[in-house]
Amino acid sequence: MAALQAIPGVEVAAVADAVRERAQAFATAHGIARAFGDGAELLSCGVDAVTICTPHAAHEGAVLAAARHGVHVLCEKPVALDVAQAHRMIAAADAAGIRFGVIFQRRFWPAAARIRAALDDGRLGAPICGGVLARLNRDADYYAEPWRGSRDAEGGGVLITQVIHHIDLLQWYMGPARRVTGHCATLAHPGIDVEDTAGALIEFGSGAVATVQAGTTFRPGLGIQVWVADARGRTAGVAELPEGVGFTDVWTVTGEEEFTGRYRGADLPLAAIHDHLAPFHARQIEDFVAAVREDRDPAVTGRDAVRSLEIVEAVYASARTGATVLLPAPG
Ligand SMILES: NC(=O)c1ccc[n+]([C@@H]2O[C@H](COP(=O)([O-])OP(=O)(O)OC[C@H]3O[C@@H](n4cnc5c(N)ncnc54)[C@H](O)[C@@H]3O)[C@@H](O)[C@H]2O)c1
Structure with missing residues (x-):
């Protein structure tokens, strides 16, 4: 504020x-x-x-x-x-x-914007593969808020509420998704009717392939990584560890090799996560x-934001039916 x-x-x-x-x-x-x-x-x-x-x-x-x-x-x-x-x-x-x-x-994190800039100026080629690995901690107090953990009120769980940020980054880097296959489960939070665990395979219009693994079941949370790699093997990633603190992760672009892993092994309170994110808000x-x-x-x-929601909705549909979901071509 x-x-x-x-x-x-x-x-x-x-x-x-x-x-x-x-x-x-x-x-x-x-x-x-x-x-x-x-x-x-x-x-x-x-x-x-x-x-x-x-x-x-x-x-x-x-x-x-x-x-x-x-x-x-x-x-x-x-x-x-x-x-x-x-x-x-x-x-x-x-x-x-x-x-x-x-x-x-999160698009405003320097580490996230840096990947988009490298794609724009050709230091990174079009990604052929990528991924999101999100290992988060949400406890019973978090889900005690009545609208959280309710499919009617929240629309889903870890994918729509937490990891949609990182799916947004993934598709910002990789372009429109074409086909999605997913699986969702509620395994460690009794009393919620949304997923606390999810896995998905995303095929993009470019032919690139990415995976998403996400959960709110980790004690402590182990943060989140988003990464992409091009056909020459050059890889760039942004990581968030502890949750809410974003930094450059793997970065193998020639002349700019960097690795800054900073595992602290502890979760921040939700309010502190939000404090770290506030400057980027x-x-x-x-x-x-x-x-x-x-x-x-x-x-x-709004049009940009619908793309990550389309992917999340397709994971939910695939998880329900067991089928791969074809997304509409971008309009
Ligand atoms: N961008 C981020 O990093 C980030 C972080 C946290 C929350 N969010 C988003 O912000 C939204 C709110 O999340 P939250 O955790 O702050 O929720 P919250 O439950 O803590 O607060 C929501 C507030 O909205 C009020 N409210 C509910 N319905 C209303 C209505 N129809 N009109 C006016 N007020 C209404 C409630 O009384 C409550 O005070 C969610 O969509 C969430 O995804 C985004």
């Missing part, structure tokens, strides 16, 4: 929460003039843009309401519970002529504000 309030010319005018007292407490803590118990009231108070930080199930309604009011909208990940909702949100934003961005702040919010001012697309649009 401090970073948002520090952007020149930006005034955080109001906050809303379905629990009005929470909105009021937040407003008081951050010097925000108005607090509402309903998003519709906030949208009617004359704001230019809103950022949506509600649980996933409320994203669609909030973005459609912002579009009806002609208010630009930056929405938390995952963009929606499913791809159909995301397409309705994109269509509403297009029809209203508003800017619609989705938070994937701030950079994405700054980009969104600039996009509105410059009348251009934000760094991550």
Whole structure:
């Protein structure tokens, strides 16, 4: 919030929460003039843009309401519970002529942006293979929040809520996915009806192949690695260890060899994970504000955000049916 309030010319005018007292407490803590118990009231108070930080199930309604009011909208990940909702949100934003961005702040880590830059300037060729290895720790307290661990409210588990960030990075590097085969299971968290363990094989339109292994069952968590390699064997990766702290991992581009493994063997509290990520949230919010001012697309649009959701949804469909899922060609 401090970073948002520090952007020149930006005034955080109001906050809303379905629990009005929470909105009021937040407003008081951050010097925000108005607090509402309903998003519709906030949208009617004359704001230019809103950022949506509600649980996933409320994203669609909030973005459609912002579009009806002609208010630009930056929405938390995952963009929606499913791809159909995301397409309705994109269509509403297009029809209203508003800017619609989705938070994937890990793209703003220097270590993650560095891989995209190496692909853009040819130091890395088109990836032929890649992967995500996500070994996370989420305990019973985490899943005690009623909307977490519920398929209806969360749409899924570790893939849609945690690892969608890293699937977003993977497809940012590797291009559109074409076929997905997946398996999901709930193995160590009794009482949740979403996956705490998942594995997937992704084939990309380029012919490249990647694997995803993800779980929230590790004690302690062992962080996350995302990596890609080109046809000449050059490999680049970004790792997050402890969770929330991103750094350059394997990097075998000639002249830039580097390895900076920093295993600490301990989990950070969720609040500390978020503190580490906050500066990169701030950079994405700054980009969104600039996009509105410059009348251009934000760094991550609703259309960009739907790609990782398509992959996650395809893993779920494959896990249900046992079949490989063919994704639509990018429109
Ligand atoms: N980008 C990231 O790294 C990151 C990190 C954490 C959470 N998130 C995302 O942020 C969203 C919220 O997650 P959280 O962990 O902060 O949830 P939370 O449960 O801690 O907080 C959600 C808040 O939204 C309020 N709320 C619920 N429905 C509402 C509605 N219809 N209108 C207004 N307020 C409503 C709740 O009262 C609550 O105060 C999720 O979509 C999550 O994926 C993203």
